[in-house]
Amino acid sequence: MSSETKLRLGTRQSPLAMAQAEETRRRLCEAHGWAEDAVELVKVRASGDKIQDRPLADIGGKALWTRELDIWLAEGRIDAAVHSMKDVETLRPESLTIAAILPRADVRDVLIGASSIQSIPRGAVVGTSAPRRAAQLLHHRPDCEVVTFRGNVATRLAKLAAGEAQATFLAAAGLERLGRTGTGTVLPADEFLPAPAQGAIGIECNTDDAQTRDLLSAINHQGSRDTVMAERALLEALGGTCHSPIAVLSEIKSGMLTMKASLFSAEGNERVDGEIECDPHDLDAARTLGRDMLSRAASAITVLFNGQS
Numbered sequence: 143m144s145s146e147t148k149l150r151l152g153t154r155q156s157p158l159a160m161a162q163a164e165e166t167r168r169r170l171c172e173a174h175g176w177a178e179d180a181v182e183l184v185k186v187r188a189s190g191d192k193i194q195d196r197p198l199a200d201i202g203g204k205a206l207w208t209r210e211l212d213i214w215l216a217e218g219r220i221d222a223a224v225h226s227m228k229d230v231e232t233l234r235p236e237s238l239t240i241a242a243i244l245p246r247a248d249v250r251d252v253l254i255g256a257s258s259i260q261s262i263p264r265g266a267v268v269g270t271s272a273p274r275r276a277a278q279l280l281h282h283r284p285d286c287e288v289v290t291f292r293g294n295v296a297t298r299l300a301k302l303a304a305g306e307a308q309a310t311f312l313a314a315a316g317l318e319r320l321g322r323t324g325t326g327t328v329l330p331a332d333e334f335l336p337a338p339a340q341g342a343i344g345i346e347c348n349t350d351d352a353q354t355r356d357l358l359s360a361i362n363h364q365g366s367r368d369t370v371m372a373e374r375a376l377l378e379a380l381g382g383t384c385h386s387p388i389a390v391l392s393e394i395k396s397g398m399l400t401m402k403a404s405l406f407s408a409e410g411n412e413r414v415d416g417e418i419e420c421d422p423h424d425l426d427a428a429r430t431l432g433r434d435m436l437s438r439a440a441s442a443i444t445v446l447f448n449g450q451s
C-alpha cells in the first residue's frame with residue numbers, strides 16, 4: 143500500500159473482472175477528485191476461475207466467485223470487493239454490505255452464431271452452462287442440443303470459433319466492457335428476459351467499516367440499486383440458485399418499478415410468467431410475485447426452486 147492509497151479494491155483477475163474494477167476505480171477517483179493511484183486494484187484468485195471444465199452449478203455455485211474476496215475483506219487485506227451482481231449469492235453474510243451499485247449497463251443477452259433464436263440451424267449444438275439460457279433456448283427451440291460452455295468471454299468465443307458449438311450466448315454488458323460491442327445479435331429483453339442482476343456491478347465492503355461505506359456511497363446509482371435489489375428479493379423468495387432457470391427484467395418508469403419474470407423447467411417445456419408494478423423500494427411486492435409464481439408452477443419447475451414462503 144503506497145502512501146497515496148485511499149482504498150484497496152479487490153477483484154477477480156479475468157479480463158471482464160479487471161475491466162469492471164477499472165470502471166469502479168475511475169468512478170471513485172472522479173467522485174472524490176483522487177489521482178488514479180489512490181485506488182489500488184488487488185487481484186484475488188477465485189475458485190470459480192480455477193475450475194473450468196464443469197458447470198458452475200455442479201461445483202459449488204455462485205459462492206465460488208465470492209469466497210476468496212469475502213475472506214480477504216474479513217481479514218482486512220482489502221477494503222472493498224467488486225462483483226458482477228449476477229454472480230453474487232442472494233443470501234450474503236451480515237458482516238458484508240453492498241455499498242454501491244454502479245449505473246447498470248445493457249441487461250440484454252447476445253446470441254452469437256445466428257441472427258435470431260428462430261434462425262439457429264435445425265438440431266444445432268448450442269454452448270451455454272447457464273440453466274436459464276438453456277431453458278429459454280429449448281423453450282423456443284426444443285430441437286437444439288445444449289452443451290456445457292464455461293470459461294471467460296474470450297474462451298467461449300474461441301470454443302465457438304473452434305466449432306465446439308454453432309451458437310452461444312453472452313451478456314451484452316460483458317462484451318461491451320471488453321470492447322467487443324458489435325459481436326453477435328442483441329436479443330430483445332422482453333422476449334429473452336435476462337438473468338437477475340445481469341449488467342450490474344456491485345461493490346461490497348465490511349458492514350462495520352463506516353469510512354469505506356461512505357466513500358462507496360458516492361458512486362452508488364439509486365435506480366440501478368432499486369432494480370437489482372428487487373430482482374434479488376424475487377430470487378430470495380423463490381429460493382433460486384444457479385440451478386434455477388429464472389429470467390427477469392425490471393425497469394423504473396415514471397417513478398414506478400415494473401418487473402416481468404419467467405421460471406422454466408430445465409428442458410424449457412414448462413414455463414410460468416408473472417408481472418408486477420410497484421414502488422421501487424417495495425421488496426415485499428417482488429417477494430410476493432415470486433411466491434405467487436411458484437404456487438402456479440408445474441412440479442418440473444418447483445423442484446428447481448426451494449421457495450422460502
Ligand SMILES: NCc1[nH]cc(CCC(=O)O)c1CC(=O)O
Nearest residue numbers: 226228312313315316340341342
Ligand atoms: N456468469 C459469468 C458472467 N457474469 C457476469 C457476466 C457479464 C456481465 C454482467 O452481466 O454484468 C458474465 C458473462 C456472461 O454471462 O456473458
